[in-house]
Amino acid sequence: MARETQHDHDSRRRTVLRRAAALAATTVGAGAVAAVAVPGTAQAAPGDDLTMGESNESGPATTTLSAASGPGTLVLTNTAGAPLRLVPSESLYPQVLDSEVGTVAVDDMGDLFVRAGHHSSERDGTNGWAWTSEWATTSVTVEPTRVLDTRDADLRRHIVSGAGTLDSAGRVVPGKPIVVSLDSFVRDGYAMKGNVTVVGMTGPGVLTVWGSGPKPNASTLNWATTGTILSNFLFTELGAVGAWRSVITIDAISSPTHVIVDLTSLLVGHPSQVTGA
Known part of the structure; x- marks a missing residue:
């Protein structure tokens, strides 16, 4: 059974969204900029004071903070929660793709958009998105571990399907695949x-x-030929079968053979998914 695509972890889906946004940008006239504002209860004209503890509506005007020195122009502290929240916007694209270098925004998927480049030339700006464990992956090395050796009954313990199809010597039989679970190593x-x-x-x-x-x-x-020992580097997607969420499937063609699999690294969304043996 094939793994069901995880809605919030599908990088291919994210790529489609990015390409769609970039394509839409070509239909917008040069210099078009959308102002994203959060409606509030306090109305203030440009130059009025900021009302703390309430939402403030600035309209189309831009509020600028500047400082000549110091460790930071703006310092935010919240001892009981997040010091800053950027509100996701459904109308971010495609206008933000032509925004000024240094622009940071959150789109309706919750991803952080960044307009990077040299401040002196907007044409040199590039659009990017912050890579997070929500939709990016990372490779976590593990101590080299033998997870399968069909010559050894104990090292066949991770076979969760097809163990009964091995021949009398424990070899994988052509056309009768085995499924090996790595769930004890990774979630x-x-x-x-x-x-x-x-x-x-x-x-x-x-x-x-x-x-x-x-x-x-x-x-x-x-x-x-027979009587040989042959190895190869293995980099393969993990699948899911029934209750097993991290499996590999192994099948032979033409002749039975013993199979050995050694694990050295796992590709995950976050290192905490690697659990060890």
Whole structure:
């Protein structure tokens, strides 16, 4: 069973949104700027005092703070919560894509937009979004760990599907894939890095390692003779099968073979997802 796409962790979905925003920007006239304001209860004309403890509506005017020296122009402190909140806006794009360098805003997806570049030339500005654990990934190294060795009954303990299809020697049989769970190492992992090794094969063959779902038309390892030990770097997506949320699937073609998998790194949204063995 293929993993269901997580609504708030799908980087491909975010990429589509970014491209759509950039495309829409080409239809806006040069110099068009949208003022994003939060309606409030206190009305003030330009030059009036700021009313603390209430919402203030400045209209189309821009409020500027400046200082000639000191560690910061504005210092905010909140001992019981966040010192600053930028209100998400549904009307941010495409106008903000042509904003001044240094602009920071939050879009309706809750992502932090940043207009970066050299302040002396707006044409050199670039649009970017702050990478967070909400929709970015990070690679977390782990102590090299053998998670599968079909020659060893104890190292077959992570097989959660297909263990009964191994031959009498414990080898993976062509056309009968096994599913190996990494749930004891990671919660809802995205991908793994490591090494995969084949040994004890009975003839030439091919090995494919993937996450879950339909088998891809690709190979991870190929061998032409028996009696060889062959290894390859493994970087593959993790899938989900039933209650198991971080699995790899392994299948052989042409000849049975023993399979060894060593784990060295996990791709996750946040390092706290890596739990160890």
